[in-house]
Amino acid sequence: MSSKTHRDEKNFNQAALDYHKAEPKGKIEVIPSKPHSSQRDLSLAYSPGVAVPCMEIHDKPETVYDYTGKGNLVAVISNGTAVLGLGDIGAEASKPVMEGKGLLFKIFADINVFDIEIDEKDPDKFIQIVKGIAPTFGGINLEDIKAPEAFYIEQKLKEELDIPLMHDDQHGTAIISAAALINSLQIAGKNIGEVKMVVNGAGAAAIACTNLYISLGLKRENVLMCDSKGVINHKRENLTPEKIDFIANTDIETLEDAVKGSDVFIGLSKGNVMTPEMLSSMTENPIVFALANPDPEIAYDLALETRKDVIMATGRSDYPNQVNNVLGFPYIFRGALDVQAKGINEEMKLAAVHAIADLAKEPVPEAVILAYNVQNLQFGREYFIPKPFDNRLITKVSSAVAKAAIESGIARKTIEDFEEYENQLLDRMGRDEKLVRMMQSRAKSNPKRITLGNAEEYNVLKAAQILYEEGIAFPSLLGDKKYIKEQMERFGINLDIPIIDPSDDDQKENRKRYRETLWKLRQRKGMNEYKAKRYVRQRDYFGPLMLRHGDTDGLIVGFSKNYTSVLRPVLEVIEKDKGVDKIAAMMMILSEKKPIFFADTSINQNPTAEDLVNIAKMAEITVKSFAIEPRIAMLGFENFAAISDTSKKVAKAVSILHEKYPKMIVDGEIQPDFAMNADHLSDYPFSKLGTTPANTFVFPNLESANLSYKIIRGMKVAQVIGPILMGLKQPVHVLQMRSSVDEIVNLATVAVLDAQRRENKK
Ligand SMILES: NC(=O)C1=CN([C@@H]2O[C@H](COP(=O)(O)OP(=O)(O)OC[C@H]3O[C@@H](n4cnc5c(N)ncnc54)[C@H](OP(=O)(O)O)[C@@H]3O)[C@@H](O)[C@H]2O)C=CC1
Ligand SMILES: CC(=O)C(=O)O
Ligand SMILES: [Mg+2]
Structure with a gap:
C-alpha cells in the first residue's frame, strides 16, 4: 500500500530551491477579486467610491464582513522560534513555511492567507503586535512558536480577540x-x-x-x-x-x-x-x-x-x-469563518475530532479509492484516519465545526440548511480540483515503466527526474545516449535511469526482434526487410516497438517533432482497441473549477456522424477512468435546431448515440456556453443532460476542438493535459510541440494510470 520515492537529496534540495525561486517568487500572491479594467471600475474600487463602504463600516462595524475580504482572510503568524523540527531559525527564515501554510489553506479550503513573520521574541510585545493587526483578519493561525511561550501567547490572544484563533502546532x-x-x-x-x-x-x-x-x-x-x-x-x-x-x-x-x-x-x-x-x-x-x-x-x-x-x-x-x-486546520477555519465565530472553543475542537474519526469508519467513495489505487480502504489497522485527498473532509469537518460554533453560542452568523452549506463548500472547491494530485497519488501506488522520447531536451529530462524522484513512474530515456549524457551533465540532472539508444550495440538483440515484428506488420503495406532494418534504428519506430513487445509499459513521444510524423509509426505498430475503427484524442482542461474534456482535438479532421459517435464513446470510457461521471455535450453552433449541415451531422450522431447507448448521458447539438450553464440547460427539459452542466465536449470537427483548447492553453487560464490518445491497445501519447515539464509529467501520469487499468483488467 505504501510507495517509496527515489529522491536524490541533492537533486531534491535543488528542486526545492528552484520551486521557490521560479517567477513569481515564493508561493502566494494577491489577485484582485473585482473588475478593474475601466475608469469607472477604478473609481468604485478606490477614490471616490471606496469612501462609501468605509463610512458604512464606521457606522456599523459588523458590515466589514460585507464590504471587505476580512471574512475569508486568515493571518498565519510566526516569530520563527520553533519552525518545524528546525528550531529557532528566526522570523524571516520561517517565511517559506508560513507561505506554505497559506498555500494549503487556499487549496484545501479556499481561504486567503497573509503570512506575517514578526521579529519579536518577547511574548508580551508579540501579543501587542498581533492585537494591533488583528482587525485586518477574519481569523489567526499561530504557527511554529516555541513552547512554553506559545501557551501564554495563545491564551492571552484568545482572551483579547474575538475572532477564530488557534496555535496549530498545539x-x-x-x-x-x-x-x-x-x-x-x-x-x-x-x-x-x-x-x-x-x-x-x-x-x-x-x-x-x-x-x-x-x-x-x-x-x-x-x-x-x-x-x-x-x-x-x-x-x-x-x-x-x-x-x-x-x-x-x-x-x-x-x-x-x-x-x-x-x-x-x-x-x-x-x-x-x-x-x-x-x-x-x-x-x-x-x-x-x-x-x-x-x-x-x-x-x-x-x-x-x-x-x-x-x-x-x-x-x-x-x-x-x-x-x-x-487534515484539520483548513476545515476548522473554514467552518469557523463561515459562521463568523468569535473564537475556536473546545466544542468546536471536539466536533472536529469526532467528524474526522467518524469519517474513517464510513464507506470510502470510489474516487478516494481510485486516488490511492488500492482495492479497498476499509476501517481497520491500515486505515483508521481519513486520507488527505478525501474531499469529504471539507464537508464533514467544516460543517461539524460550524454547527458546534452555532450551538455553543459563539457564532455571529447561523446556517439554516446544512445540506445546502455542504453543497456550497463542494462548489467552492470545484469538487474535483484535486484531480492532478489524485492522479499522481494513484500512479505512485503502482508505478509503471514509461519511456520518454526526445530525451536530449531539458524539459523531457526534467520531467523524467520528477517522475523518478516522486515515484510516479520508472522512466527510461529514448535517444542518443552520448548526447543525453552530455545534456544531463550540462543541466546538472543527476539521474540513474535506463537510457535506450536504438543504434547502440547493447540494443542489437532488440533491434533484431523489433525488425521481425515490424516487417511482419508492414510487409503487405510496402515495407521490405531492408527498410524495416533501417527503421528500427529510428527512435520513432523503436519506441512503439518496445511498447508492443512489452519492454516498456507506456510511451511518451513527440516533444520536438510534428504531431502527425510521430503519430504515423505509432499507428503502424500499436494495435487498436477491440471494436475501434478510428482513434481520437482528448484534452483535459483543469481550471479553478471542475475539469472539462475536449475531443477530438488532434486526429479526425472532418468526422462523419458515425465518427462522432465513436469519439463520444471513447471519450466516455476515458473520462470514466478518471473517476468522473461523463456528461457529454455534442457541440454545434445551434441549440437543438439541426439547420446547418454541421448541426445536422451532430444531430444525427446524437440520435445514433441515444439509440445505441441509451444509458449514456449525452445530448446536443448544443452550444458550449449553454451546455455549461444550468440555467440555460433548463430551457431544454427534454435534454438528457438535465440541468447539470456537461463536462465532456465532442466538437463537430478538428479545427474547432483544436483551436478552442489552443486558445485556453495560450491564455494560460487553465492547465491543459493531453492530447490523450484514445482507442489504442497500449498507453502511448504524443506530446504537443514544446510541452512544459508539467505537461510531460501529467501525460506520463495518464500513461501510468492507463497501464494500471489494463493490468487490472487482465
Ligand atoms: N505529525 C504532526 O502532525 C506533527 C508533528 N510534530 C512533531 O512533534 C515534534 C515536536 O514538535 P513541537 O511540540 O512543536 O516542538 P517543541 O519544541 O515545542 O517540543 C519538543 C519536545 O520534544 C522533547 N524532546 C526532544 N528530544 C527528546 C528526546 N530524545 N526524548 C524525549 N523528548 C524529547 C523536548 O524536550 P524538552 O522540553 O526537554 O526540550 C520538547 O518537550 C517534532 O518532531 C514535530 O515534527 C509537531 C506538530 C505536528
Ligand atoms: C506540521 C507542523 O505544523 C510542524 O511540523 O510544525
Ligand atoms: Mg508548525
Missing part, C-alpha cells in the same frame, strides 16, 4: 491525533479510561495532545510524560507550569522503563528514540503514534517487523495512517 495536532486515538482504541478493543499512555515529548504539540485526550476520558494518572531529560516525575525540578501538570508520582526515570506494560505510545519528540525492545515491552495490540517529522520515533517498517499486532500511525505520507494537521 491544537491541529491534538485534534487529528485524538481522532486517530479514538479509532485505534476501538480496533485494539481498549478503553480510553483504562489505558496506560506514554507521551514522549513535552512541548507545544505533546502538551496540547495529552490535554485533549484527557478531555476525551484518558486518566491523568495513567500518563507518563517524558521530555529530553526523561520521565517528568516528582524528582524533577525547575519545570514549566505545563510540565508540572504532568508530574507523575513514580520513581521511573527512563523512557525504556516507562513504556514497559503501556498500551499507547505517543511520540512528539524526535526521530528514532524508540527501540524494538521498548516496543516489545508494551501490552498486546500496542498503539504507537510516532509523529516526529521527518523521522518518526520508530520507523513504520521496523515497528511492524518487531510485532505484527502494533497499531501504528506516523506523520509521514508514505505509510498508512498519516497523522498530519493538514
Whole structure:
C-alpha cells in the first residue's frame, strides 16, 4: 500500500530551491477579486467610491464582513522560534513555511492567507503586535512558536480577540491525533479510561495532545510524560507550569522503563528514540503514534517487523495512517469563518475530532479509492484516519465545526440548511480540483515503466527526474545516449535511469526482434526487410516497438517533432482497441473549477456522424477512468435546431448515440456556453443532460476542438493535459510541440494510470 520515492537529496534540495525561486517568487500572491479594467471600475474600487463602504463600516462595524475580504482572510503568524523540527531559525527564515501554510489553506479550503513573520521574541510585545493587526483578519493561525511561550501567547490572544484563533502546532495536532486515538482504541478493543499512555515529548504539540485526550476520558494518572531529560516525575525540578501538570508520582526515570506494560505510545519528540525492545515491552495490540517529522520515533517498517499486532500511525505520507494537521486546520477555519465565530472553543475542537474519526469508519467513495489505487480502504489497522485527498473532509469537518460554533453560542452568523452549506463548500472547491494530485497519488501506488522520447531536451529530462524522484513512474530515456549524457551533465540532472539508444550495440538483440515484428506488420503495406532494418534504428519506430513487445509499459513521444510524423509509426505498430475503427484524442482542461474534456482535438479532421459517435464513446470510457461521471455535450453552433449541415451531422450522431447507448448521458447539438450553464440547460427539459452542466465536449470537427483548447492553453487560464490518445491497445501519447515539464509529467501520469487499468483488467 505504501510507495517509496527515489529522491536524490541533492537533486531534491535543488528542486526545492528552484520551486521557490521560479517567477513569481515564493508561493502566494494577491489577485484582485473585482473588475478593474475601466475608469469607472477604478473609481468604485478606490477614490471616490471606496469612501462609501468605509463610512458604512464606521457606522456599523459588523458590515466589514460585507464590504471587505476580512471574512475569508486568515493571518498565519510566526516569530520563527520553533519552525518545524528546525528550531529557532528566526522570523524571516520561517517565511517559506508560513507561505506554505497559506498555500494549503487556499487549496484545501479556499481561504486567503497573509503570512506575517514578526521579529519579536518577547511574548508580551508579540501579543501587542498581533492585537494591533488583528482587525485586518477574519481569523489567526499561530504557527511554529516555541513552547512554553506559545501557551501564554495563545491564551492571552484568545482572551483579547474575538475572532477564530488557534496555535496549530498545539491544537491541529491534538485534534487529528485524538481522532486517530479514538479509532485505534476501538480496533485494539481498549478503553480510553483504562489505558496506560506514554507521551514522549513535552512541548507545544505533546502538551496540547495529552490535554485533549484527557478531555476525551484518558486518566491523568495513567500518563507518563517524558521530555529530553526523561520521565517528568516528582524528582524533577525547575519545570514549566505545563510540565508540572504532568508530574507523575513514580520513581521511573527512563523512557525504556516507562513504556514497559503501556498500551499507547505517543511520540512528539524526535526521530528514532524508540527501540524494538521498548516496543516489545508494551501490552498486546500496542498503539504507537510516532509523529516526529521527518523521522518518526520508530520507523513504520521496523515497528511492524518487531510485532505484527502494533497499531501504528506516523506523520509521514508514505505509510498508512498519516497523522498530519493538514487534515484539520483548513476545515476548522473554514467552518469557523463561515459562521463568523468569535473564537475556536473546545466544542468546536471536539466536533472536529469526532467528524474526522467518524469519517474513517464510513464507506470510502470510489474516487478516494481510485486516488490511492488500492482495492479497498476499509476501517481497520491500515486505515483508521481519513486520507488527505478525501474531499469529504471539507464537508464533514467544516460543517461539524460550524454547527458546534452555532450551538455553543459563539457564532455571529447561523446556517439554516446544512445540506445546502455542504453543497456550497463542494462548489467552492470545484469538487474535483484535486484531480492532478489524485492522479499522481494513484500512479505512485503502482508505478509503471514509461519511456520518454526526445530525451536530449531539458524539459523531457526534467520531467523524467520528477517522475523518478516522486515515484510516479520508472522512466527510461529514448535517444542518443552520448548526447543525453552530455545534456544531463550540462543541466546538472543527476539521474540513474535506463537510457535506450536504438543504434547502440547493447540494443542489437532488440533491434533484431523489433525488425521481425515490424516487417511482419508492414510487409503487405510496402515495407521490405531492408527498410524495416533501417527503421528500427529510428527512435520513432523503436519506441512503439518496445511498447508492443512489452519492454516498456507506456510511451511518451513527440516533444520536438510534428504531431502527425510521430503519430504515423505509432499507428503502424500499436494495435487498436477491440471494436475501434478510428482513434481520437482528448484534452483535459483543469481550471479553478471542475475539469472539462475536449475531443477530438488532434486526429479526425472532418468526422462523419458515425465518427462522432465513436469519439463520444471513447471519450466516455476515458473520462470514466478518471473517476468522473461523463456528461457529454455534442457541440454545434445551434441549440437543438439541426439547420446547418454541421448541426445536422451532430444531430444525427446524437440520435445514433441515444439509440445505441441509451444509458449514456449525452445530448446536443448544443452550444458550449449553454451546455455549461444550468440555467440555460433548463430551457431544454427534454435534454438528457438535465440541468447539470456537461463536462465532456465532442466538437463537430478538428479545427474547432483544436483551436478552442489552443486558445485556453495560450491564455494560460487553465492547465491543459493531453492530447490523450484514445482507442489504442497500449498507453502511448504524443506530446504537443514544446510541452512544459508539467505537461510531460501529467501525460506520463495518464500513461501510468492507463497501464494500471489494463493490468487490472487482465
Ligand atoms: N505529525 C504532526 O502532525 C506533527 C508533528 N510534530 C512533531 O512533534 C515534534 C515536536 O514538535 P513541537 O511540540 O512543536 O516542538 P517543541 O519544541 O515545542 O517540543 C519538543 C519536545 O520534544 C522533547 N524532546 C526532544 N528530544 C527528546 C528526546 N530524545 N526524548 C524525549 N523528548 C524529547 C523536548 O524536550 P524538552 O522540553 O526537554 O526540550 C520538547 O518537550 C517534532 O518532531 C514535530 O515534527 C509537531 C506538530 C505536528
Ligand atoms: C506540521 C507542523 O505544523 C510542524 O511540523 O510544525
Ligand atoms: Mg508548525
